[in-house]
Amino acid sequence: MENIAPQLYTLLVFMVIGSVVAVETKNLLSAVISVSAVGFALSVAFLFMGAPDIAITQLVVEVLVLIILIRGTILLDNTAVETHGDTLAVVASLIFFGLLLGFGAMIFGSTGFPEFGEPVMRVSRVYVQTGLPATHAANIVTSVILDFRAYDTLGEATVLFTSVIGALALLRKDGKVRREEVASA
Amino acid sequence: MTVYFMCAVLLMMGLYCLVAKKNIVKKIIGIVIMDYAVNLYLITIGYKNNGVAPIIEKTTSPELLERFVDPLPQALVLTSIVIGLGTLSLMVSMVIRLYEKHGTFDMSQISKLRG
Incomplete structure (x- = not known):
């Protein structure tokens, strides 16, 4: 496997889109299934990155997560979600994102963060x-x-x-x- | 570097879901997404260019040993995935009991109906 970057980016974009759908959809059952799709894509990504053990475990755990979450949602006849637009939460998430990037740059910027593909x-x-x-x-x-x-x-x-x-x-x-x-x- | 950035984006998606949504199942979904993001980040940090899975066969030469990806994050992520499943089952059982008691998934309603 020479260059896995295209496959990896495709899977990552798929995972981000799937998590956006899981976060924003109104129906709880579709949210659960979307998050499961993200997990299966994660399993394939592990397989591309030379981690077959993790891929197998992730696959099994993902099926169990799907079963448990569906048990938690589908039998309780309340699949509609009323969304509350909360600007404070958006602002808080963005602040956390900025803090994460800032601290990451502070910690790893000077000592040299290992590039992708060159582990320590x-x-x-x-x-x-x-x-x-x-x-x-x-x-x-x-x-x-x-x-x-x-x-x-x-x-x-x-x-x-x-x-x-x-x-x-x-x-x-x-x-x-x-x-x-x-x-x- | 873009890979790490996209892992951070995924983490923030889960954090936003955890903080902003009032529905408890949505909060659980946010935690699950954050779990995925952290696991993916740890595995990507251990990936080596031209890497192969760290499994020794009879035909494995010493040069091939140098191409192995980092086995340490893989071992720790294996632990982390299983622990994620355990905590998820605990959270879902709490949610099922909360629904039986209050009849709703809405967090603001549940905190209103105290007692």
Whole structure:
């Protein structure tokens, strides 16, 4: 894959357009489907950038996101959104955008921000060189996840467990009934 | 550099959706878009020109090792994607319960109907 810039820009423009549609459309179901289209384009972009593991994970997660969001919206018969034009929010977003660009220029402008296509790879060079002899994993990404940075994965599992426990606690059928509700019934 | 700028544009789109919209599902969609933008930015920062996926085969020569893209952001983004799914499921379950209690997705209505 010599030059991926045209494909990448096409996908990026598609993603920006899809997110504009997702943000501005009035129907919640079409917004959910548009954001899912953005996610699938993201998966293809990962595939172009030499990250097949991420592309597969993104694809699976995207299908799950679509199912979860549709469960959250379609069964609740309120698909129409009333839009409130809020100038303060637009101004706040633009200010944040300016701050982001300004701080980015301040931090990376003097030291030299790495150009697209030339990563720093100070730590990763060690991983690439010693990954196979040290961990016997042919896939360097897997060896980083499960061996070099296994504590990160432990933290991820903790966060995932916590969120699943929270969702289960919120969604369980028979919760405790509050005392005043019992009294009023 | 334009790639990074477009990632920032995507991030701002999600932030605008999160701040400006009154509908809770729209706010969740904004968070999801911001999540995508950050993941895409991290992967683009690790891309190398003429890069190949960091998977070693029997035919891989030492020269090909030099063409590998950065595996470290990929490993961290893999973690981030799964965590995004977990937080999304938590948010959607909260929204479903809020809808059952208040009968609306409108944030201003929900804060009015306190108690």
